[in-house]
Amino acid sequence: MSFENYMKIEFLSKSQNESFARVVVASFVSQLDPTIEELADIKTAVSEAVTNSIIHGYDKQNEKVYLECRIIGNTIEITVEDFGKGIDDVDLARQPLYTSKPELERSGMGFTVMETFMDRIIVESEKGKGTRIKMIKKLKTAKNKE
Amino acid sequence: MSFENYMKIEFLSKSQNESFARVVVASFVSQLDPTIEELADIKTAVSEAVTNSIIHGYDKQNEKVYLECRIIGNTIEITVEDFGKGIDDVDLARQPLYTSKPELERSGMGFTVMETFMDRIIVESEKGKGTRIKMIKKLKTAKNKE
C-alpha cells in the first residue's frame, strides 16, 4: 500500500522554535511508526537544519523559516528553507568541523549530523538569497509497506 | 514583559491530521505554560475547527487546511481556514445541535465547544469560497506577564 501525506509550516527564527520544529516533525512522522532510533535521527537532523537557518541564515530574529515534510510510501522528505544570507561555499560548509561562528561555540558538525542521520541531503544555497536543505530518509520498519 | 511568536501550518484534509494539528498547537502554546485545563480547552477547540474543514469544508481528501497560531502577551489567537464549500447560514450553523451531516453521527456541537472553550470566536465564511474561524483565548496563568 502506498500512502501520501504532506505538511508545511512557517515559523519565526526564534531559538525557542527549534524544539517546536522537532515536535512538529516527530508528530507528523509518527504516523509511519518509526523506531525510536529513526525518530531520534530525524529530530536531530531537523534540529540542525532549523538551527542553521536561525543562527546562520538570519542575523536578526523574527524572520521566517519554512519546513516541509512529505511522506511517500516509506520515505520521508524534509525541506528546511530560509531566505537569509545564503552560503558562500557549500562544499566548504559541508566539511566536518567547519564553522563560520566558532565564537558561538558552534562545532561545525551540523551538516555531518544531517548526512549521517538521513539517507541523503541536498543543499541549495545562493548568497544573499537563502538556503534550502532537503533531507531524505527511508524508514526500514515503516507501517506503509509498498 | 510582552512577547510575540507566530507559526502557520498547512496540511492535507486527511482525518489522521486532526491529531497532528492538536499536537502542533499544544506544542506551540506550551511556551506560555498553560494549565492542563487551558491546554485541553485549546486542543479541543482546534480539533473541532480542523475536523469541520476536513468533513464539511472539503468533500474529498487532500485539499489544504491552514492553521495559524499567534501569541501576543498572554493571548493566543488561532485561525483555521479552508477554501472549501463555505457555510450557507452562519447563524444557523453556530446553533447547538445543528448539523448538516447527521448521517455521519455528527452532534452539531462543534461550534458550541469552540465558543465554550475559547474566549471568543469569529466565523467568516462565503459559500463556494471557504471558511475561516478565528479563536481567541487569554491565558490566566501564563508565563508572559504583561
Added chain:
Amino acid sequence: MQLKFEVLNNTLVVLLNGELDHHSAEEVREEIDKKIESQNIKNLVFDLTNMRFMDSSGIGVVIGRYKKINKLGGKVGVANLNPHVDKIFQMAGIYKIICKFDTKEEALANL
C-alpha cells in the same frame, strides 16, 4: 484508539484507550456495533479511564450507541470521566439520556 471489551451479564463494557476524535470515531463505532450485534447485549458502559482526549465527535459516538441500545430496551452509562470530558457531555445535555458513574463497578451495579 485501542478498545478492550468485557461482557458481564448482558452488559458490554468498552474500555477506550487513546484519543476519540472524528478520525478514530468510525473504527470505535464499528467495533462496538459489531459486539452489540454478535453478543447478546442489553446495556452498554463506556469506561473512559484511559481516554486521553475527546472532542464533540465523541458525543456523536455515545448518542449513536444510545439510540441502538435504547431500541434493544437497554441503558447506557459512562464511567471514570475526567472533568474535561464531563464538561463536553454536560454541554451536549447527554446526561438526560445517559447515566454518569464514578466507577465501572458502580455502573454495573446500577444499570
Added chain:
Amino acid sequence: MQLKFEVLNNTLVVLLNGELDHHSAEEVREEIDKKIESQNIKNLVFDLTNMRFMDSSGIGVVIGRYKKINKLGGKVGVANLNPHVDKIFQMAGIYKIICKFDTKEEALANL
C-alpha cells in the same frame, strides 16, 4: 533545560535534565562556567541520564567546557549516554579529549 550541580572533591558533576540544543546551550554554558569559576573546580563530569535530546550544539558545549577545564589542568568526563548521543560524540571525535564512563561513580573514581 534544568541543571543540577554536585561538587565532590574538586569535581563538578552536572546533571542535565531536558533537551540540549542551540536554544538551551547558552544557559547551560553560563551556568556551568559560573560554577567552575566560583567553586574551586578541577574536573568536570556531564551526567546525561536525563538528557532527552541533543544535537550538535551539545558538542560545542562539551568542547567549550573542555577547553576551560583543560586550562585549569583538569579532565572532563561524560557518563550515562544513550546510544544516540554516543553516536553524535563519536562522529565529532570527542573521545580523543574526553573520557566516556558508564556511570557517574565510574567517572568520579577514574578522572
